[in-house]
Amino acid sequence: MTHKQQILSTLEKETAICKRLYTLIPAEMLDYTPKEGMRTTLEVLQYLSWCAVSCIEDYMAEPDKRKSIYNRNEDYGNTMKAEDFPLRMEEQMEKIILLLANVTDDELLTREVLVPWQHPYILGEALIETALKWLTGYKMQLYLYMKLNGVELDTGDCWIVTE
Numbered sequence: 001m002t003h004k005q006q007i008l009s010t011l012e013k014e015t016a017i018c019k020r021l022y023t024l025i026p027a028e029m030l031d032y033t034p035k036e037g038m039r040t041t042l043e044v045l046q047y048l049s050w051c052a053v054s055c056i057e058d059y060m061a062e063p064d065k066r067k068s069i070y071n072r073n074e075d076y077g078n079t080m081k082a083e084d085f086p087l088r089m090e091e092q093m094e095k096i097i098l099l100l101a102n103v104t105d106d107e108l109l110t111r112e113v114l115v116p117w118q119h120p121y122i123l124g125e126a127l128i129e130t131a132l133k134w135l136t137g138y139k140m141q142l143y144l145y146m147k148l149n150g151v152e153l154d155t156g157d158c159w160i161v162t163e
Contacts, residue, residue, distance in 0.1 A: 003105045007127050008097065011052060014135040015093045016162035018048055021142055022085050024157075029149050030082050041145050042082055048138050049088035050077040052131035053095045059113040059126060060099050070116070096131070 001009075022045065030042040039047065054073040058066050080088055103111075108124035115126050143158040154161075 003108050003124055004100060004103060007108075007124065007132065008100065010132060011096060011135065012093060013162065014132070014139060015089050017158070017160075018135065018139050018142070019086050019089050020162055021139065021146065021157065022082075024151055024153070025082075025142075025146060026149070026151070027082075029145070029151075032145060032149060034145070034148060039141075041142070044138055044142050044145065045082060045085050046077045046080045048135065048142070049080050049085060049092060050074070051134045051138065053092045053099070055116060055130040055134075056096055056099050056127065058116070059123060 025041065030045075031040050033040045050073040054070055057069045057073070061069055077088075103123070108127070109122060111123040112120050113123050113126050115121050115130055121129060140158060143153065147153055
């Protein structure tokens with residue numbers, strides 16, 4: 001298995017776990033936020049639907065297009081209704097696969113990119129530091145919101161169970 005395949009496989013698993021968790025969210029929980037100033041459950045879902053692909057698009061784009069990519073993806077994410085979440089997650093993963101289709105393992109280990117906070121990283125590390133960590137982190141936030149609302153979940157629901 002190549003480095004790229006490992007990253008894609010992990011992103012696909014995180015996507016599958018997010019989609020499964022979504023199926024367990026009670027409708028009345030969509031407006032839940034643990035504290036003022038934090039995202040609602042729906043807002044977490046919306047962010048999950050575009051956060052990973054946005055940074056990858058950014059890494060593949062010309063520098064002058066970077067801000068417009070983020071803004072376009074954020075605007076698109078903010079239009080998402082809860083029932084669109086599974087489809088949006090699938091769309092995101094399909095775009096990620098297309099964006100990385102021609103990227104070689106050598107590029108993952110040598111090509112320098114700027115992450116959103118303008119720090120240079122090697123592409124493979126940047127994918128882990130952003131796309132993968134963001135999917136994982138916000139998946140965990142969703143999981144914790146669900147636990148706080150009494151949804152019966154096991155640790156495996158956050159890390160292993162995809163169906």
